[in-house]
Amino acid sequence: MPELPEVEVVRAGLAPALAGSRIEAVTVLDPRSLTRHDGSAADFEHRLTGRRVDAVVRRGKFLWMPLGDADGRAESEAIVGHLGMSGQMLLRSSGTPELRHERIRFDIRHPTHADVAVVFVDQRTFGSLALDRLIPTPDAAAGGWGSEAPLVPTQVAHIARDPLDPAFEETVFRARLARTRSAIKRVLLDQTVVSGIGNIYADESLWAARIHPERSADDLSSRVVRRLLDEVRAVLHRALAEGGTSFDAQYVNVNGQAGYFAHSLNAYGRTGEACPRCGTPIVRVSFTNRSSHYCPRCQRRG
Numbered sequence: 001m002p003e004l005p006e007v008e009v010v011r012a013g014l015a016p017a018l019a020g021s022r023i024e025a026v027t028v029l030d031p032r033s034l035t036r037h038d039g040s041a042a043d044f045e046h047r048l049t050g051r052r053v054d055a056v057v058r059r060g061k062f063l064w065m066p067l068g069d070a071d072g073r074a075e076s077e078a079i080v081g082h083l084g085m086s087g088q089m090l091l092r093s094s095g096t097p098e099l100r101h102e103r104i105r106f107d108i109r110h111p112t113h114a115d116v117a118v119v120f121v122d123q124r125t126f127g128s129l130a131l132d133r134l135i136p137t138p139d140a141a142a143g144g145w146g147s148e149a150p151l152v153p154t155q156v157a158h159i160a161r162d163p164l165d166p167a168f169e170e171t172v173f174r175a176r177l178a179r180t181r182s183a184i185k186r187v188l189l190d191q192t193v194v195s196g197i198g199n200i201y202a203d204e205s206l207w208a209a210r211i212h213p214e215r216s217a218d219d220l221s222s223r224v225v226r227r228l229l230d231e232v233r234a235v236l237h238r239a240l241a242e243g244g245t246s247f248d249a250q251y252v253n254v255n256g257q258a259g260y261f262a263h264s265l266n267a268y269g270r271t272g273e274a275c276p277r278c279g280t281p282i283v284r285v286s287f288t289n290r291s292s293h294y295c296p297r298c299q300r301r302g
Contacts, residue, residue, distance in 0.1 A: 002061060002083045002087075002198075002244070003061060003196060003197065003198035003200060003201050003244075003245075004060065004061065004162055004164070004195070004196030004197065004198075004201070004236055005201070005236055005239035005240045005243075005244040005245070006083075006244035006245065007058055007060075007061050007062075007063060007083065007196075008058055008145065008240060009240065009243055009244050010063065010083070010088075010089050011056050011057070011058040011063055011145065011146055013091065014056045014063075014089060014091070014118070015055065015056040015146060016113075017091055017108065017110065017113060017116055017118075018053045018055075018056050018065060018108065018110075018118065019053065019054065019055050019056065020052070020053070020054070020110065020111060020112075021052070021053050021108045021109060021110040021111075021113075022050070022051070022052050022053075022108070022109045022110075023048050023049060023050065023051050023052075023053065023106055023107070023108060024049070024050075024107040024108065024109050024115075025045075025049060025106075025107040026044065026045040026048045026049055026104070026105070026106055026107075027045070027104065027105045027107075028041035028044055028045055028103075028104050029098070029102055029103055029104065029105070030103040030104070030125065032103070032125045033103035033104055033120060033122055033125060033127065033128055033129060034104075034128065034129060034130065035128045036080065036082070036128040036129070036130035036132075036155060037128070037129065037130035037131060038130070038131075039131070044129075044130075044131060047131055048067075048079065048106075048131065051067045051068070051069070051075075052067060052068040052069065053065045053066075053067060053068075053079075053108075054066045054067065054068045054074060054147075055146050055147040055149075056146050057078075057143060057144045057145065057146040057147045058144050058145045058146055059143065059144035059145070059152065059156055059159055059161065059162065059165070059195060060156075060159045060160070060161075060162050060191055060195025060196040061082065061083070061191070061195065061196060061198075062080065062081070062082055062144075062153075062155075062156045062159060063080070063081040063082075063083075063089070064078040064079060064080045064081065064132070064144075064152075064153050064156065065078055065079040065081075066078045066134065066147060066149065066151070067079065074149075076133060076134045076151075077131055077132065077133055077134060078131075078132055078134050078153050079129060079130070079131060079132075080129065080130045080131075080132045080153045080155050080156065081120070081127070081128070081129050081130075082127055082128055083122075083127045084122065084124065084125075084126030084127030084128065085124050085126045085127070086122055086123040086124040086126065086127065087120065087121070087122040087126070087127025087128075088119075088120070088121040088122065089118060089119075089120060090118070090119045090120075090121055091116050091117075091118060091119075092116065092117045092118075092119055093114075093116065093117070094107060094108075094114070094115040094116055094117055095117070096117055096119075099119055099121055100121070101121045101122060101123045102119055102120070102121050103120050103121065103122050103125070104119075104120040104129055105117055105118070105119050105120070106118040106119075130155065132153040132154055132155050133153065133154050134149075134151040134152065134153055134154075135151065135152060135153075135154055135157060136150055136151060136152075137150045137151065137152050139167060141166075141167035142166075142167065143156075144156075144165070145164075145165070158192055159191050159192070159195045160191060160192055160193055160194050160195045161194075161195060162194065162195045162196035162197075162236075163194060163196070163197075163229055163232050163233050163236065164196075164233060164236055164237075168194075170226070170229060173193070173194060173225070173229070174222055174225045174226075176193055177217040177218060177220055177225055178217075178218055179218060180216075180217040180218055181216050181217065181218055182216070182217055183213060183214045183215065183216065183217070184206070184211060184212075184213065184214075184215050184216070184217045184220065184228075185202050185203075185206060185213035185214065185287065185292060186288065187217045188202040188205070188206075188232075189202055189288075196236070197232065197236075199268070199290050199291070200245055200265070200268045200269075201232070201235055201236060201239065203267045203268040203292060203293045203294065204235045204265060204266060204267055204268055205228065205231045205232040205235045206228070206267075206294065206299065207266050207267035207293075207294060207295060207298070207299065208231035208234065208235060208266070209224070209227050209228040209230075209231040210298050210299055211224065211228060211299060212294060212299045212300060212301040213287065213292045213294055213299070214292075214301060215301055215302075238264065239264075242263075242264060245265070267282055267293040267294055267295065268293050269293065270282045270293060271283065271284040271293060275295040275297065275298060277295065277298050278295065278297050278298055280295050280296060280297040280298070282294065282295055283295075283296055
């Protein structure tokens with residue numbers, strides 16, 4: 001599943017083409033990609049045609065596009081997107097033939113750029129798009145990356161801020177860990193506690209911070225939590241710089257290009273290979289229908 005770096009790469013690629021543009025037409029080819037939309041495919045097409053896209057915003061693994069009317073007034077709705085396991089948002093030239101696994105297409109007209117098509121492709125149909133209402137953020141800070149507006153879609157309101165968000169509160173995060181007996185990796189994957197971190201970047205951050213993935217969250221001192229957050233941010237920044245992590249063709253940027261952070265991984269997916277730090281073979285264990293990868297020497301449990 002795409003995590004914060006992959007979704008942010010997509011957001012940054014969409015923003016120049018979409019901000020300030022007009023939706024000329026919407027074509028829903030597969031209604032399964034509207035599972036989060038409260039209405040039919042025809043309703044989705046009708047309500048979006050002619051609307052203006054004001055920005056492209058991200059929180060955690062969610063994207064949204066705040067909408068305006070034809071007269072330039074901001075409205076209280078947004079297109080909300082979640083890429084699921086294999087969703088892709090691709091930019092193509094206007095009139096490009098239908099792509100394999102294409103589910104939804106937006107024909108876009110921009111006042112200064114060439115017309116484009118935004119194509120939602122999803123092989124496994126776990127991703128979705130929807131039209132959703134925007135509500136104020138409880139802390140009055142910007143809803144996410146890409147806009148200063150203190151608004152967030154109702155479908156995203158329960159998602160915590162991510163560690164790169166200027167409004168992320170470290171003291172609140174540390175307090176949450178202090179009263180949580182769950183394994184620290186489980187907490188990192190809980191999007192209501194901290195967003196954007198999935199299996200890959202949890203393993204990489206814990207390896208960098210020398211923390212066992214099953215160590216109890218409430219066992220971590222404030223100093224260790226600060227070190228963990230520092231490593232989480234460092235890993236996310238490196239992944240962003242390298243375009244995200246691609247193990248197959250399911251994650252690509254808006255131009256169809258794969259990220260190459262997979263070549264920089266230290267723990268995830270490296271079962272049996274030498275730990276880059278101490279040489280001990282990396283181990284893999286089952287973890288809540290996933291896998292954890294760690295160094296048994298560098299990341300001792302107790």
